[in-house]
Amino acid sequence: MRMGRLRHAMVCSSNQNRSMEAHSLLKRHSFDVASYGTGRExxxxxxxxxxxxxxxxxxxxxxxxxxxxxxxxxxxxxxxxxxxxxxxxxxKLAPQRWQDNAADGCFDVVLTFEEKVFDLVVQDLSNREHKLMKTVLIINMDVKDNHEEAAAGGKLALELCQELEAVDCWEDSIDDIVAAFEKTNNKKLLYNISFY
Structure with a gap:
């Protein structure tokens, strides 16, 4: 049963492959999801x-x-x-840019698929005024930009989101979730906690 505790944003730099693959898969599994690019075009x-x-x-x-x-x-x-x-x-109808639209939502988790985008999102969130003081988890999982890797990355993103959703409070469990995910999938994650 989906508890609806999470809302996710997939982010990658003007790439419509990795983020949209994850968006599509998470949407099919009933997650409330949005996706954004971070480039100029x-x-x-x-x-x-x-x-x-x-x-x-x-x-x-x-x-x-x-x-x-x-x-x-x-x-x-x-x-x-x-x-x-x-x-x-x-x-979805059209690609959206993080810098122009991300303030529209208040996400629990933001996933990125390359480190430079992770850095941009972390910096963007830290430069905003934190009105709500609501936590947001930013996670980076490096995924190569090709169709095969995007499909594999989408499945890993789904698995990670399901693990986060399964706990009552991800803030208390994030270190253990990341460590277990990295060990199981042989995939290094970066993560940061910020606020809205």
């Missing part, structure tokens, strides 16, 4: 590294999907971008 792979497809945050995933399907359907199907965008369309 959304960048998707293009025909070469020097030619990414760049979109402003707020551009609907359907618009990106339709545009890339018109540009080169074989390329974007082969590199997994069209299936990724199709998945994203079923999760």
């Amino acid at each position: 959304v960048k998707l792979p293009g025909p070469s590294l020097r030619e990414p497809n760049v979109y402003p945050f707020g551009t609907p995933y359907k618009h990106m999907f339709d545009e890339l399907r018109r540009k080169d359907p074989d390329l974007y199907k082969r590199n997994g971008i069209l299936p990724m965008l199709k998945r994203n369309c079923s999760v």
